[in-house]
Amino acid sequence: MLKRLIALLVLCCTPAFAEDEQVVLGLSQDRVAITATFDGSEILIFGAVKRETPIPSGPPLEVIVAVAGPSSPVIVRRKERKVGIWVNTDSVLVDSAPSFYAVATSGPLDDILTDTEDLRYRISIERAIRSVGAAMHIRGAQDFADAVVRIREDENLYSIRENTVAVDEQTLFRTSIAMPADLTEGDYAARIFLTRDGEVISQYETIIDVRKVGLERFLYNMSRQQPVWYGLMSLVIAIAAGWGASTAFRLLRET
């Protein structure tokens, strides 16, 4: 586990809708460096609620943290049995699905967030996936969107972990988000929502930068920008290694 402790406190607040309670956030790291030996990372997200007025009475403050990777369209195919063998038949294009999505909450999501608010802020996994153009002529179009969630949950790319955000005195909160080894590059959006009685009363968003570095960066860039040289280099390295190992092995046997 590569743990960078660049403790960076982002002390700016966004008075987006003039809330009484606002988030002050900190991250254990605001960038994830994918090196050759990268095998996942854990990001500690912590913060406090800033308020000018006393803690309101009524239902307690709840916190939801959602981290989303870059989104891209996904083609979902379904297999059916045709003349004895299983083949892909129908396919649906899901317009946009994040490559990674993790939600951590301070309580059961259904209790601390109303459906209306979920629809508005796209917080739950089902809402984070957009499939506007899902063909209605295919039976069970919803199955296709569900399949994206199910498959990515199995790969630990999507997760919802309720009761994993610790809230103290309705003011301090903290949680950690585990990011798997199979990360794609890009800007990961971390959103923090404060809710009371199912309503979102404040939100805060920050970016976690996930980037390849060093050799990984160099090879990736080269393969995209100079594909011919990259291809030739791959062949030369392959042939050199082949010849080298062959010679070494022969010398080893002759001595």
Next chain:
Amino acid sequence: MQIYLPIAEVSVNAFLLLGLGGMVGILSGMFGVGGGFLMTPLLFFIGIPPAVAVATEANQIVASSFSGVLAHFRRKTVDFRMGTVLLVGGLMGAALGVVVFNYLKSLGQVDLLVTLCYVVFLGVVGSLMFVESLRALRKAKKGGGAPAKRRQRGWVHAMPFKMRFRTSGLYISVIPPVLVGLCVGVLSAIMGVGGGFIMVPAMIYLLGMPTKVVVGTSLFQIIFVTAFTTMLHATTNYTVDIVLAVLLLVGGVVGAQIGTVIGSRMPAEQLRVLLAALVLVVCGKLALDLLIEPSELFSLGSEGGH
């Protein structure tokens, strides 16, 4: 030790890759097959994206075949002239195969057709070889080592453009070898393999080449065809992962050396029974995957991707 692959964008155990490379390398050296027909499905299985697995495998086959062919050079078991004729067909075939592949991809059925290709070709080639080599083995036991004269095919000798292949001891038309190369080129581009498992039997049974020369010559041809395929993938799909390739080939080249030694010490007939059995096992596994209901009916793909 986990290692993150820059192009595949997944993290895998480095020792697992070294082990896979070594295991497939031994088979590659023993039988003169590139090992792609085993390695490519194995890479799918450990979670490498199929497009990356196919492209990187081509690169890795170049290396393992290169180290394998060097051992054959020294024992003078490479027919350069035949190899070159096969290569001419192979390069044409590979280019044609890429066109066919892209057409199938636009139909959205490429996975199925690749698997069907595997099942059909592995099945036919495997069973033919198995039956033939078993019969040869039985004969060798009974007859006290008087091998039956190989059945000569008249049409191979009736064609024009004859050429003398000294190393193979053949005087045949160049048309059959070019056609064999072409077919193997097409298949290797579609199936993402070197094509040795089809070329080796074709050279033995169709062209009538001596078994000892077949392995070195097919490796010679495979190097150039897979190098060509690697370049095509690197420049069009950007799916060659050099880190993955290096790990596989470090294991692979060592394995190929060991395999070549084992192969040269084993009787040719037994070698063929083993290869046939291996081909049939892979074929059976792939056929089962098509016939048994998958536990997950849905699969995800990126737009425009494989």
